[in-house]
Amino acid sequence: MDQIKIGKFIAEMRKQQGLTQREFSELIGISDKTVSKWECGNGMPDVSLMQLLCDALKINLNELFSGEKLTDADYKKNAEKNIMELAKEKEEIKKNIVGGKVIGHALNIDLNVNTAHNTNTEFWNTIGSEFLGSTALPSYGGYITEDKLNLLGNLANKKVLEIGCGNGRSLKYVFDKGATDLWGIDISPNQVKRTKNFLALQGISAELKCAPMEDDCGIPTNYFDLVYSVYGIGWTTDLNKTFRQIYSYLKKDGVFIFNWSHPIHKCVSLENNKLIFSNSYFDEKWYSATMGDKKIMLSNRKLSTYINALADNGFMIEKLVEDNDEDLVNEEETEFSRKAKMLPVAFVIKARKM
Numbered sequence: 625m626d627q628i629k630i631g632k633f634i635a636e637m638r639k640q641q642g643l644t645q646r647e648f649s650e651l652i653g654i655s656d657k658t659v660s661k662w663e664c665g666n667g668m669p670d671v672s673l674m675q676l677l678c679d680a681l682k683i684n685l686n687e688l689f690s691g692e693k694l695t696d697a698d699y700k701k702n703a704e705k706n707i708m709e710l711a712k713e714k715e716e717i718k719k720n721i722v723g724g725k726v727i728g729h730a731l732n733i734d735l736n737v738n739t740a741h742n743t744n745t746e747f748w749n750t751i752g753s754e755f756l757g758s759t760a761l762p763s764y765g766g767y768i769t770e771d772k773l774n775l776l777g778n779l780a781n782k783k784v785l786e787i788g789c790g791n792g793r794s795l796k797y798v799f800d801k802g803a804t805d806l807w808g809i810d811i812s813p814n815q816v817k818r819t820k821n822f823l824a825l826q827g828i829s830a831e832l833k834c835a836p837m838e839d840d841c842g843i844p845t846n847y848f849d850l851v852y853s854v855y856g857i858g859w860t861t862d863l864n865k866t867f868r869q870i871y872s873y874l875k876k877d878g879v880f881i882f883n884w885s886h887p888i889h890k891c892v893s894l895e896n897n898k899l900i901f902s903n904s905y906f907d908e909k910w911y912s913a914t915m916g917d918k919k920i921m922l923s924n925r926k927l928s929t930y931i932n933a934l935a936d937n938g939f940m941i942e943k944l945v946e947d948n949d950e951d952l953v954n955e956e957e958t959e960f961s962r963k964a965k966m967l968p969v970a971f972v973i974k975a976r977k978m
């Protein structure tokens with residue numbers, strides 16, 4: 625299925641019916657954000673909505689799957705092709721959830737570290753933030769906020785390192801809290817440039833490294849009071865190697881804080897207000913998924929995988945946060961917030977170098 629083509633077709637047919645995104649969304653009982661997501665090619669309508677959507681747009685299902693109006697002659701040919709594609713996708717489908725986003729289909733792959741690094745670098749160099757958004761402190765993503773938890777403690781005159789520094793917003797946050805020696809590492813040259821430019825505009829200087837977090841890239845050892853990462857660690861191709869590196873950067877008693885999407889969140893999708901278990905919690909296979917015209921490569925990891933890797937590398941775990949902040953959840957009425965009322969969507973771990 626060509627999601628981009630289908631998205632453009634939905635937009636075109638909606639306009640032909642003289643409907644705004646809001647009017648169309650009200651007609652089929654979903655949010656206008658969801659309509660906008662489909663129209664950008666970022667996700668497909670749920671099966672339960674498809675007939676309603678086709679009726680509203682005065683098209684048939686075959687035309688929806690084809691992403692174009694069909695003549696009678698094309699109808700049969702396309703119907704057969706679409707049925708074959710649907711059958712194939714059903715075999716390969718794993719509802720793939722990164723952060724708050726459902727990003728379509730995931731294909732299991734064998735991990736090749738270079739390919740994963742190149743693929744993910746290309747994604748973050750280009751459309752990464754546009755598709756996945758950016759999450760910076762005080763938010764840990766999901767519905768968890770540093771403002772309420774105060775995990776970072778007193779940062780006055782602290783030496784801090786961010787893993788996967790993205791666009792630099794979190795480094796600005798720790799600077800504002802008093803940290804004086806700022807470091808960041810990110811695999812994407814463009815993200816490093818974004819961090820550099822953003823911090824320069826604020827008159828903040830930081831030491832930035834463009835390298836994979838798994839590798840030794842000359843970051844000083846036994847040096848940092850705090851190493852942290854907001855939606856960064858899950859991108860590693862080697863959790864043990866990464867935690868070993870991070871352990872080496874920290875001073876004794878130094879703190880490591882990171883968050884990631886909660887692994888249970890990826891297994892369960894919300895359909896018609898019911899949570900449906902669609903992926904195995906135990907599945908840690910690597911997969912590739914397409915967003916827009918780019919790919920990402922990731923794997924899901926169980927919570928115990930993170931915790932055991934920390935313990936194996938000498939960390940003591942001080943806190944595991946998986947509760948959603950009720951005030952934040954109640955601020956919005958989205959599929960994501962409805963899901964967050966029933967299960968954790970992100971987690972944060974605070975660990976210490978012993």
Ligand SMILES: C[S@@+](CC[C@H](N)C(=O)[O-])C[C@H]1O[C@@H](n2cnc3c(N)ncnc32)[C@H](O)[C@@H]1O
Nearest residue numbers: 748758759788790791810811812836837854859
């Ligand atoms: C979700 S973003 C988090 C960034 C930051 N919290 C923000 O809001 O901008 C993930 C970051 O990890 C980086 N990344 C992905 N794989 C990496 C790797 N193997 N080593 C270092 N950085 C990596 C990406 O380039 C991206 O900037």
